[in-house]
Amino acid sequence: MRRTAFILGSGLLLFVAFWNSVTWHLQRFWGASGYFWQAQWERLLSTYEGKEWILYIIGATHVPALCFWSFNGLLLVVDTTGKPKCISRYRIQVGKNEPVDPVKLRQAIRTVLFNHFIISFPILVFLYPFLKWWGDPCRRELPTFHWFLLELAIFTLIEEVLFYYSHRLLHHPAFYKKIHKKHHEWTAPIGVISLYAHPIEHVASNMLPAMAGPLIMGSHLSSITMWFSLVLVITTISHCGYHLPFLPSPEFHDYHHLKFTQCYGVLGVLDHLHGTDTLFKQTKAYERHILLLGFTPLSESIPDSPKME
Secondary structure: OHHHHHHHHHHHHHHHHHHHHHHHHHHHHHHHHHHHHHHHHHHHHHHOOOOHHHHHHHHHHHHHHHHHHHHHHHHHHHHHHOOOHHHHOOEOOOOOOOOOOHHHHHHHHHHHHHHHHHHHHHHHHHHHHHHHHHOOOOOOOOOOHHHHHHHHHHHHHHHHHHHHHHHHHHOOHHHHOOOHHHHHHOOOOOHHHHHOOOHHHHHHHHHHHHHHHHHHHOOOHHHHHHHHHHHHHHHHHHHOOEOOOOOOOOHHHHHHHHHOOOOOOOOOHHHHHHOOOOOHHHOHHHHOOOOOOOOOOHHHHOOOOOOOO
């Protein structure tokens, strides 16, 4: 027991020391560039004095949308042409969407555009007066690096809880057929269908989990912009259908689209606690659910077991 306590205690101390060292260096970098960004932000505030809502709309809607469509534009080239091979070779469900059905794709893009501009945009615009009253996202002082890290951790925790339970609720027979089945038309997902959903699902399970953190924290626009952009990029990766090198593994959510009743969350923490990843853990997909640090596709280095005749 003493030896175990000594090892664990030493490991904890080393981790804390390492973390403090990393964040100290990052804080120095942030501080050095922070004066520059603070000056740019104050210049924007001066330019749009009395019209800060324009900055809010650009930061909360336009910048994240640009990140989403830029990333998905690149993925759609691969989905529709199968080229370049250096990307298509990382496909998770081999033989699916090679190439993607153009009719199905057009329908999906129309729905995603509707959710983006007819659902998300007005809701975010109407939230501005509340946000301004609660904490003013366009206040003059930019957040510190450590405060942004804290916000990011809280946002992630809140999103995991809200997304897991809202998503699992949508799989209840009372809601699945009329609402969530639309998203599951794609058993082999592609990036753009991350926002392909019924409007009710888009608000309750896509928007609310991502918006709740910044709303509760009264976050600065810079934090909101970075968080929304990050959320859209991560959900695109989770749905993209390719396990690409040096990017987070999409195997977890790809398996959910394949089997429907496993892997409801984002991080997998609540799935582990509730046992909704038990079958997933018995598959080769679970073995491949790692960060790929090389260039050999995991479908080759960890192939599926041969099917019994």
